Each structure stands twice: as structure tokens, then as C-alpha cells.
Amino acid sequence: MTGINRITDIQKGRCQCGEISYSMNKSKIISTHHCHCKDCQRSTGSGKATILFISKKYVELNGEIKYFETKGSSGLHVRRGFCSNCGSGILSYTKELPHILFIKAGTLDDSSWVKIDSNFFTKSANDWNKPDESIKCFEGNPGLMYNLKTLIKSF
Ligand SMILES: [Zn+2]
Ligand SMILES: [Zn+2]
Numbered sequence: 001m002t003g004i005n006r007i008t009d010i011q012k013g014r015c016q017c018g019e020i021s022y023s024m025n026k027s028k029i030i031s032t033h034h035c036h037c038k039d040c041q042r043s044t045g046s047g048k049a050t051i052l053f054i055s056k057k058y059v060e061l062n063g064e065i066k067y068f069e070t071k072g073s074s075g076l077h078v079r080r081g082f083c084s085n086c087g088s089g090i091l092s093y094t095k096e097l098p099h100i101l102f103i104k105a106g107t108l109d110d111s112s113w114v115k116i117d118s119n120f121f122t123k124s125a126n127d128w129n130k131p132d133e134s135i136k137c138f139e140g141n142p143g144l145m146y147n148l149k150t151l152i153k154s155f
Contacts, residue, residue: 013107015088020063022090024103028058030153032105032114036131037121037140039070043080043089044104047129051092051102052114055154059101065090074141100154118142 014021030053040049065081072078077095082088092102105111118136125131138146 011113012109013090013103014109015063015083015086015090015107017083017086017088019085020061020065020083020088020090022059022061022103022107024054024059026113029054030100030150031117033118033120034116034131035120036125036129037073038124039072039078039080040121041124041126043068047126048119049089050105050114050116052105053150053154054101054103056093056099056101059103069095072141074147097151100150 009025009027010023011026012021012023032050032052034048034050036048041047043049063083066084067079067081069077069079072094076097078092079095080092081090083090088107089104090107091104093100105114108114116132116135118138119125119131120138120142121140122131122137123139131137141147
């Protein structure tokens, strides 16, 4: 019965049709966020995207993800990955820091354990999807110091 805890650390997710699936080690998640930026609103068709930051080396991906690239407000190029068959958004990353993936929490088979650390881009949040003020809020991109901390934790 050894190794049970390690097994439960592995979480799986997939797109609607199942052509894209992944598994990851949840104990390696760096941080979790709601992003209310306009690009996340457009790409999800809702008020925000909920994303988990994790180093790529702890994620196993199956299937061919299609990417759409936009230039974010920070100047970084954000590549949003989705299933070309069913259109589900799975993950994104920045072209400049491709080893950190932002997994979309809604694609997890079980996301009941997810705890959100902070809100990004609260300045573009809508009244119909207000940011949770009980957690840390950033008006826009969290900024260089925060991003550096994320980067350091990713290695
Ligand atoms: Zn699909
Ligand atoms: Zn966003």
C-alpha cells in the first residue's frame, strides 16, 4: 500500500471530445489565479479564465494542441492552446517563458481541490463576474517582482 499519496497527486484533465488529455502532479503547482483580462474573457466566452501555473516538466500531454498567439499587455506573447476538433481551451503559455504552463482549471476531471491565490486584471472585470475580494487582487498584470518569483519557483 505504499505510494498511495503519490498516486492521488496525479490529476487528469481533457478537452470535451477527448483528443487532448493530460495528467500532472498537483503537488508541483506554483500558484493558481483568476484572470479577468479581456483576452481571457474572449477566449473563454465568460468573465474570466481560471489558471494553474505549473512547470511543463510535471505535465504529460497527449494529443495535438493548436495555438493562437496574442501580444499581452506586458509585451509577452501569449499562446492559447485549444483542441482543433472541439474547441476546448486547455492551456496557455508565453512564448518567452515556454516552460511554465497555465492549465485551465475547468478542464480537470476533478477540480474540487483547487484553491485560488489571486486575481489578475481586476480593472477589466465585469459587474456580472466580480473579482473575489477576499484574495489578493492585481489591477493588471501582477508585475515583474511577482513574475520573477513565479519563474524561480518553476525550476
Ligand atoms: Zn477536443
Ligand atoms: Zn488573462
